[in-house]
Amino acid sequence: MNALISAKNISVIKSGKNILNDVSIDINKNDFITIIGPNGAGKSMLLKCLMGFYKPNIGAIKTKPNLKFGYMPQNLDVIKTIPMKAKLFITIKKKFDKISLKKVISETQIENILDKQLSFLSGGEMQRVLLARSLLNNPELLILDEPAQNLDVSGQTLFYKLLQKIYSKRGLSILMVSHDLHLVMVSTKQVICLSNHICCCGKPQQITNDPKFLSMFGKDMAEVMAVYQHSNKENFENN
Template sequence: MNLISVKGLAVSYGANAVLQNVSMHVAPGEIVTIVGPNGSGKTSLLKAIIGALQPAAGEVTRRPDLRIGYVPQRLHIDPTLPITVGRFMRLTDRVDRKACTKALETAGVPDLFNRQMSQLSGGQFQRVLLARALINQPDILLLDEATQGLDQPGSAAFYRQIEAVRAETGCAILMISHELHVVMSASDRVICLNGHVCCEGTPAVVASAPEYRALFGTGTGGALALYRHDHDHHHHHEAAE
């Protein structure tokens, strides 16, 4: 059974139709990425999926008892506020230290528990947000432009971490992103959205689809190959250490 199924979804703000006739699904353990230009309805789709927005038409079905972990864009924390990573992890959930430590490990930042949030780099901060989303062992992680503000190597490293999380926990991942080449190569399936579903399929299929090229041009093919190379290189490097 799919974790999430969306059928014939329409979303409007007043007279303005943002999404029309959108159907998509996420199966257990799958990494699905939604790409699309600004204003294409990506965030509205995510809001409809988590139930924060009432669709004008269509339906969203979530598997009963589905546990969702949500990784926001950038969370702003007052830099003058003294709060450690460990304390931040336990702000809303009464979870024990062991669960926090485990989640930080899975997110690739095992040694940050006692660090001040204000002293983290952008990449570390995003991984702490990821760890926080992992605490309740979700069936699916939702990421909304989770690498905004990170540079290209930082984004690539973050998405590699996402792949590692899936490999370790088996949880499904639904991501929204505008960083095409980076997320596409980390995805099993890509959905190209522009008010409706323009095309979907494996990264290779979508990258060569005319609808995708019409929206994004053809420049991402080379970048896809480049990332793949980095990716392999990265793993060999790790093995050599």
């Protein structure tokens, strides 16, 4: 077993509610897993368990020794009250060398905004800065929690393109919570539908035909997916 993180039959029960129910998940090298699910489905809790912030009531999580992972939160909420340049934010409390800093800065295309105050960054710029910070220690696994939620559609597209580029260049693994499945269809290799338990999982094109997916997200969503699937078909066949 060479999984980076492997969770076996984990359950989380909090104030009488079953937030996660018998969830098993393996994250392997070079995986690109997207977790989708309705609000309150336990998506963030699953991430917390996998990162070791929260201990599940039942089940076990095995993590590869000395696993280096980078975490990208949705947003920061204090950016208005604290004066700080983007460059300082990226490097606080991080061990890094100059070469990886340079590499990260050019990868995420933030050369021009390094000296800007965090409070003056646009949504897209902020996401790139957060991404840069999570990449600075050359992680084997990148964990993202709804990274593009605060962006408009074109911003989302740009962000996922950037993520795809970093994924294929660095050869790392990605675990992401995202609602923008139609946008990550091309990149992601595996989709997990979570609604306290794992409803269904598989390749994106399989999952849109799954009756459980249809009952969770409705037919409209599946049809939207299907459209994207056609336009992306060549990509998948090449894989």
